[in-house]
Amino acid sequence: MRKRIAVIGGGIAGLAAAVRLRDLLGPDADLVVYEQGDALGGKLRTGELGGLTVERGAESFLNSGPDGAESAAVALARRIGLGDDLVHPAARPAALAIGGRLAPIPGGTLVGVPGDLSTLDGVALAEAGADRDEGRPLLAPGQDIAVGELVRARYGAEVVDRLVDPMLGGVYAGRADRLSLRVTMPQLARTAETEHTLRDAVRAAQAQSRRVPGRPVFAAVNGGMARLVERAAAAGGARIGLGTAVRAVTRTPKGWELTLGPAAAPETEHVDAVILAVPARPAARLLSAVAPGAAEAVGRLEYASVALAGLALPPGTSLPDLSGFLVPPGAGSLVKAATFFTHKWPHLDGGDGPVIVRASLGRAGEEERLHLDDDALLEVARKELGELIGTGLPTPTASWVQRWGGGLPQYAPGHADRIVAARAELPDGLALAGAAFDGVGIPVCIASGERAAEDVCKYLEEQ
Ligand SMILES: Cc1cc2nc3c(=O)[nH]c(=O)nc-3n(C[C@H](O)[C@H](O)[C@H](O)COP(=O)(O)OP(=O)(O)OC[C@H]3O[C@@H](n4cnc5c(N)ncnc54)[C@H](O)[C@@H]3O)c2cc1C
Structure with missing residues (x-):
């Protein structure tokens, strides 16, 4: 039938x-x-x-x-x-907005959680001694924990606040202290059931990852x-x-x-x-x-709300040579991330066309900060982006605001x-x-x- x-x-x-x-x-x-x-x-x-x-x-x-x-x-x-x-993004790095500068995101982390504390490039100070082997795995089988709770206990607050929070914020607009390890980093949740230190758990998760060398990490559809x-x-x-x-x-x-x-x-x-x-x-x-x-x-x-501000800047506007940057929550800005679209996506960059920046604004629990009309939100985005980049931004030739009320699961x-x-x-x-x-x-x-x-x-x- x-x-x-x-x-x-x-x-x-x-x-x-x-x-x-x-x-x-x-x-x-x-x-x-x-x-x-x-x-x-x-x-x-x-x-x-x-x-x-x-x-x-x-x-x-x-x-x-x-x-x-x-x-x-x-x-x-x-x-x-x-x-x-x-299509795939250009091989341009992304940065973290830390202490008034755009610092390259340290390589080799798992969504911001380092497996090697010597490679943090001054972005965050880790409390290495806290990641001791206490004779048992970090997590019991099936146990779940907030990412922030685990990383804070093992590496200290700065690694969470300056690395993990902005990385998770970039995807979830949420805070590491409230997001499930098992959902947001399933590989790490698994290796934490056998490894005794976070460092070893991250390394084990990275070793298990079957990333094909040379294959781009991200893809999008042309058009x-x-x-x-x-x-x-x-x-x-x-x-x-x-x-x-x-x-x-x-x-x-x-x-x-x-x-x-x-x-x-x-x-x-x-x-x-x-x-x-x-x-x-x-x-x-x-x-x-x-x-x-x-x-x-x-x-x-629960869900977090975000708004995207798209800005078309005059041709030739100079931006740092990055695909974009993430902003740790402690910075206090409404902008939590920015993508330099025409830098990041070669198929969009015609050379003499507009320079496109897309900013993401708002974080979990801060919905009221988005209660501005579109013009005010665009102005906040332009001003904050200019400050974070350090050179100011010209008036856009075109722009829009896209709101995603309750758009991102926490x-x-x-x-x-x-x-x-x-x-x-x-x-x-x-x-x-x-x-x-x-x-x-x-x-x-x-x-x-x-x-x-x-x-x-x-x-x-x-x-
Ligand atoms: C701003 C933003 C940027 C993102 N960026 C990325 C990214 O770059 N990469 C990535 O992988 N993910 C990204 N995500 C996440 C990803 O886009 C979403 O998780 C995914 O698209 C969700 O798909 P879905 O089908 O589960 O739900 P949805 O896209 O939410 O679709 C559910 C649909 O159900 C409809 N609906 C609800 N109630 C009813 C009803 N009663 N009857 C009929 N229809 C109903 C809704 O209108 C909606 O269209 C982003 C999300 C947001 C908000």
Whole structure:
């Protein structure tokens, strides 16, 4: 019988799920993707600035997976015909804004956690003596801990504040003292179960990493992430319900009923299985009727808000020879990171075109600092960037502000276990996918969507 499957959420996790469902179930399956917004892609949103393609959301993805093979994002790009359109950043270093200067990020760290304290180049002073072998592994099997707690205890505060915090802040806009080691640095969490010092745990994690020498760390799509989104939607071949929020999910004797659309004029749809690929709050609301314990666990995830300020500066504007820089939270600036887009991405740098800088503003727990109108936020961005760079910045010829209210998950210690427990409580035929559950990076979200599709297909086969 023809299978009907609904994917709720048209971000990259939901779209990757639809592609995998199509590949597994063939042309006959009736797939539908419901997206409450007016466009697909979720946190992937490509924009324009000064005539160039500039991302208003996620900018790039990891090129390799944890096993050293190509990442799930690269594999999806190939699957949907974009393999030849992948581009890579120039080999320009990034810096840390420390004490009024831009210092190169020390090499050889694992997301800012050093395995060799002699290579910190004066960026942070480590308390080397604290990383003693106390005759047992750093973590018990399965134990989770905040990254900051572990690193602070072993290397002291400066390594956390000046290295790990800005690196984690660059990805999560969050603080090391609140983010789960197991979610944000899974390799280190594993090696910490056997190694007795942080130094050895970092080195073991680095030795296990299967990075292929010479392969660029990051990739992006020439023409923008929007192309990944469009091609994935086409390859999934699902009906797309844009502007359609799913308001309730209920179990029926034969499958699932979805309540859609405005409360005043609700519609229902019946399907055999459901993939929930939405952020934690809507996921918790939708789960509350069918798996209340799972809803409670999922709903505990908090989010940070950020805003991106895109500035097109006059051609020839001089910037440091960097791809960008990260700012430790202690610096007090609203800008937490900046990317020199036209330096970083050679395919954008036409030579005589505008110089594009994208600043990321805001951190977890500081939402109120973003409560400025766009013009004021742009002015703060330009002023702070100028100070951090040290030379001031000219008036942009074009600019925009992109706000991501509640855009970045803040995985607290224990998150992974909570999600395992939540999944165990789900009724058959309902699967969870995306950043709310499995991690923030695009490849992780894609793999999560694909796994949800596989789980649902397995369930349908058994029916
Ligand atoms: C500013 C920013 C920069 C980032 N940069 C990078 C980067 O460079 N590299 C990287 O790997 N990652 C990056 N990330 C993270 C990454 O983009 C996200 O984690 C990922 O795209 C999330 O995908 P998703 O499909 O899980 O969720 P989302 O993209 O959040 O998609 C979920 C979708 O569900 C929809 N939805 C919600 N409720 C309902 C409902 N009831 N009914 C129907 N639809 C609903 C939403 O509208 C949304 O479109 C960045 C994130 C942000 C915010």
